Amino acid sequence: MLINCAAYEDGKKLADLPISSIREYVSRPGCFVWVALKDPESSDLEALQGEFHLHPLAVEDATHGHQRPKLEEYGDMLFCVLHVLEMDELGNLEVGEVDIFVGPNYVLSVRSKSRIGFLNVRERCEQEPHLLKNGAGFVLYALMDAVVDRYFAIVHRLEGELEQIEDRIFTERGTARANIEALYALKRKLVTVNHAAVPLLEAIAHLYGGRVPQVCMHIQEYFRDVYDHLERIVKITDSVRDMLTTAIQVNLAIISLEDSAVSKRLAAYAALFAVPTMIAGIYGMNFEHMPELKSEFGYPLSLTAMVVLDIVLYWRFRRARWL
Amino acid sequence: MLINCAAYEDGKKLADLPISSIREYVSRPGCFVWVALKDPESSDLEALQGEFHLHPLAVEDATHGHQRPKLEEYGDMLFCVLHVLEMDELGNLEVGEVDIFVGPNYVLSVRSKSRIGFLNVRERCEQEPHLLKNGAGFVLYALMDAVVDRYFAIVHRLEGELEQIEDRIFTERGTARANIEALYALKRKLVTVNHAAVPLLEAIAHLYGGRVPQVCMHIQEYFRDVYDHLERIVKITDSVRDMLTTAIQVNLAIISLEDSAVSKRLAAYAALFAVPTMIAGIYGMNFEHMPELKSEFGYPLSLTAMVVLDIVLYWRFRRARWL
């Protein structure tokens, strides 16, 4: 589905175009065309492949989807795959994909499996013509920056999830099973974020500093900035993973401790029953000569003994924190 | 066993050949011979060693089998070992091997311990003469691509296995032992896939970008594509391993939790027996002055007390989720 197609010159939008007029603008020097597709048919891509001379392997990747984030150079064309992360209401992570083809005079972005679009990126670019006149490379930067910015929101939510679980581990008894499930689910999400961020980090490292593709040459510092953001994201996920590993161990220790506490309580209660049972057993013996049995106060005294002993025991268990 | 032997020129098949005519075609410029063997006798290999001037160490490796995946250059010959992974009906991984010798004008593939062949690779190559005219290097690519593509199916099945185990861990009680065995078996398979994929990744990295062997020079982007697929496979197995490690810990925690739950249930039942036993003990005492014993309602009341106390206890245990 075509979302958008426009030509830009010197940072300003010239016109919205039909696909058929792309050729005209692409050949105009100093001008570039920015096309946005969503969940395209393979025919859509094929049409544009002709206009922009896209490399067949890149088009194949964009058609099939399910790529790792990456950045590939095919001659003077860059092909970039980004993962778009969105969190639904239940806190599940959904992974969409944006494939971006960038040439000297065109940008083609192909979005799939992602609910949120990039219209606001285009708007912001159009409001900053002094930056947009850096050309197609700047659009690549703007899209990357938007994608990476969304990672921050995700990563901070995951940090928050970890903190909630930590609180539960240390303060709420009986949540161990829920904590385990939550920690495991969190781990899964961290793996997903890592799969999105780490390969992209490696990719962006090629866009500043060393041998940089022509189209990104004059805006290297912007890519370094994205790199920097991404590195922060990766470090945060790394430390969340690190804490999570410890949290799992700690949770296990808490389970052992609670188990041990349960054993103690059980044993204490067992003792509270065992004492009267033993006394009762003694006075249930059939010896002929048991003077207590004849005494009028035997029965009430034995009951009192049971109760008193149990109270003493209860108090001692309490003090030892077994009950 | 000879599977296939044919000569190609300019991307088109010239003829199926007997071994004896290989020499003639090999010496013809612009032409290359593609020979496929299966579980060959060492005599088969020796014959071809002469025709293609294969290096003795490479031939020795192909004869013995059991090699790690690798890529070696001997002068202008490439020797490549690939692991072929197949999953049988029971979900066991079987490892076969394909050894490929590639020279400027020949490709020799030697398949062993693998049920599935590569005839479809040859067919697809023959249907795409515009690609096949890239020569022997393209055949190497096509074989690699076919082998690596099969890894995807395996890896996705392993992902599926992990998800099944995860489901069982969190939802089905009493499956802990089965889960452990399944997790361990899964780990084994991941190690096998890693052994196939990681060394190959290192090997393919030499086929694009830097100093590339002559025979692969013009199709570097295809090898980068295989590299990319393989890297995805490695990343997936890495994250499955990572989750698996966590799953083992989590499973252990669940075992502790279930154990603890069992302790609680046992203790609750023990209490349900202990209460009537204690009451019965008390009224089994032989004191002369126990007025309850004389009462007509003593017995039914004591039974009622037992039942009522047990019901109360049961209800409390229920509420505390011990029962």
Next chain:
Amino acid sequence: MLINCAAYEDGKKLADLPISSIREYVSRPGCFVWVALKDPESSDLEALQGEFHLHPLAVEDATHGHQRPKLEEYGDMLFCVLHVLEMDELGNLEVGEVDIFVGPNYVLSVRSKSRIGFLNVRERCEQEPHLLKNGAGFVLYALMDAVVDRYFAIVHRLEGELEQIEDRIFTERGTARANIEALYALKRKLVTVNHAAVPLLEAIAHLYGGRVPQVCMHIQEYFRDVYDHLERIVKITDSVRDMLTTAIQVNLAIISLEDSAVSKRLAAYAALFAVPTMIAGIYGMNFEHMPELKSEFGYPLSLTAMVVLDIVLYWRFRRARWL
């Protein structure tokens, strides 16, 4: 908020300046201006951005804060982000930030979220004019050195915390839960220190040895010294982390051991009750021919048997260290 603004020449302070006179001194050769801000409004930064020609991306970073420690070159300007660590009375770590812009003739430090300032750094610099005449780069060094020096205090406190926990683990029974919480909290702090120190280490490595920015050229050995201190800090935190991991495992083992000790005690007590109960049961049987029942000494002897057996058991449990 402006904390301080002064011009220096040849290692000596010329004058305290209002912001408006900065331009005059910046343009004077051999002279540099040192400005310190705290929690600045974005307008404050914008004013100085004009004076010092700061790069917009760096200013944006300083305005937003929450950066990782880093060192970036923008032309002949260095932009450096440091984390300031402070420990409050409860032992919690607080992370502040200092952003430092260094150019050939100016230093601008922007402090945020940090209670402790750097006035003493300025004082010490002014007392050592032979060093301060190395210019703006030396001020960068002096600030870094002050920040890193504070890390030492933190790290040594964390070492102390670990040692306290270790002592408790091995010598005080019943502290397992408190130890787990303390170990987990310690881990969190270590992660925080690592986040402050490791990226800075990577950054400072660019300030000596290889291609060094002009402004730090003549004082490389000082930066190597900071690097050295920082590396020591990193190594200490690494080994604290390493020991901490082991401590968590060890604590878990101690929990198991204590649990096991509790089981033994419980069982021993249960036995002490079970013996009299059994004997009482036996003499509670209703057989007609039980000669002991008739004996006058039957009852006292049976009680004696109960007591004696329990004493023997108690003594044996004691010896086996079950009680």
Next chain:
Amino acid sequence: MLINCAAYEDGKKLADLPISSIREYVSRPGCFVWVALKDPESSDLEALQGEFHLHPLAVEDATHGHQRPKLEEYGDMLFCVLHVLEMDELGNLEVGEVDIFVGPNYVLSVRSKSRIGFLNVRERCEQEPHLLKNGAGFVLYALMDAVVDRYFAIVHRLEGELEQIEDRIFTERGTARANIEALYALKRKLVTVNHAAVPLLEAIAHLYGGRVPQVCMHIQEYFRDVYDHLERIVKITDSVRDMLTTAIQVNLAIISLEDSAVSKRLAAYAALFAVPTMIAGIYGMNFEHMPELKSEFGYPLSLTAMVVLDIVLYWRFRRARWL
């Protein structure tokens, strides 16, 4: 002890020599001397040190033994230390050492603490004069190859040991303690193999590809072959270690499971006793009005109730797999 001393020219043996005639052959161009010592006195080594101009540090290393595997260049001499691994009848690993000095016209191998010699290496070399004429470097290769080949046997036995333990873990109850001991012993052996193989791997990497010592120049592909074998060994030990770590965790989980199973069985049996005891208690009460007590069928019916209840319980425990 001198094992062997012979001179070779053009791949063929010239003569067995006494030590005293070495000088004559060493100085003859195109000729090299191959000396094999076993557990030598330091005097033996000193004598040869003079003949071959061995470097004192290398001789010191060979005299003291207990070296890590390594490869050192001293001018045009190579000094190589290899670990020889042998497994005794009880499955214990023994580590011997071979130190090899290689110069342009001599090879001196010094074997210590190893039962098995290298006579077969010399024999095979003498049977392949077309290879042996590559000179002293080829002898180094042949010795390395023989040593590394023996590693394979060891490593495959360790794989076998792991598989046996795995089988026991999952199929034989009550073997947990034996399994732990076996896993620990296996770990020790893996560490030993790793100590032999990994440093050697690093060492051999200097014998092909890059700047290669003169004496190995023409047979680089042979050293690459050894490297390849060694890398396979290292990968196998790595994956055995990896599985072993998992096996230890899995074994721990199995221990917990068996423990839990034992608890259940015990509790079930306790219940089987508790039921009759409770019933007996009830009919042991001394109420005057307990009609069952007068009934002729009271006793048999109560016994029947005990038995029936126990059978029901038993059947339910059975079904729940507690018994």
Next chain:
Amino acid sequence: MLINCAAYEDGKKLADLPISSIREYVSRPGCFVWVALKDPESSDLEALQGEFHLHPLAVEDATHGHQRPKLEEYGDMLFCVLHVLEMDELGNLEVGEVDIFVGPNYVLSVRSKSRIGFLNVRERCEQEPHLLKNGAGFVLYALMDAVVDRYFAIVHRLEGELEQIEDRIFTERGTARANIEALYALKRKLVTVNHAAVPLLEAIAHLYGGRVPQVCMHIQEYFRDVYDHLERIVKITDSVRDMLTTAIQVNLAIISLEDSAVSKRLAAYAALFAVPTMIAGIYGMNFEHMPELKSEFGYPLSLTAMVVLDIVLYWRFRRARWL
């Protein structure tokens, strides 16, 4: 405190000197001065700083102590920090420090917090004038070699400690707590050794092979030898750490196993009590028609039944290894 101060020329000692005559000998070509201090006052160091033109940062490091092992070049001066490890009678590790300043014509060693000195190093050097004539660099080597040699003794003791703990883990029951403490203490010592050895390893790597400081140029092979020893030490500590990690896990498993064994024993004993109690309960019932009660042999038979059942149970528990 000045320990020693002497001048050497051509490998031979010229004279013991007072500090005041150092200047004279330092300026004499081909001659070098070797000064040894112990726990110096800062005034001692300042005096020598003037004589030898030591860099202030290095002197500051030597004054404060508590440095990581390192090697720094300041112009043609080398500054080297080594950790000296000593084990006291209780097996505790003590860490001392030696700081060594080496210039073309002087060596200054500053020892602190270490009981054992380096007089024997000086003696050995003076006995080998053919080596000592390599100058100040050789003294650096000799000191390093002495320090590293002492590491071996430490590391072998730690290996011995591990083996003792292993023996206890597998053969002596009830030592689990002691083992945990011992393993933890061992881990601490390994961390200490690692802190001494690993940074030194990195440092020494700069003294051979690549760009080597002038003063060490002609004795590179000696530094390679130290490097080699140190690498062996590091590998040994690495594998001790590795085994130790496994030993902690194994110990935990053993704890679980012993715990499980205790549970079984307890349960077995409980059963031995439960059987007579149940039988006694049955014959304590008050049914009128219980023929056994009238029988003269009822009582002895019931006692016999109790004993026989217990013997059978005991024998079965024994066979099942529960008792």
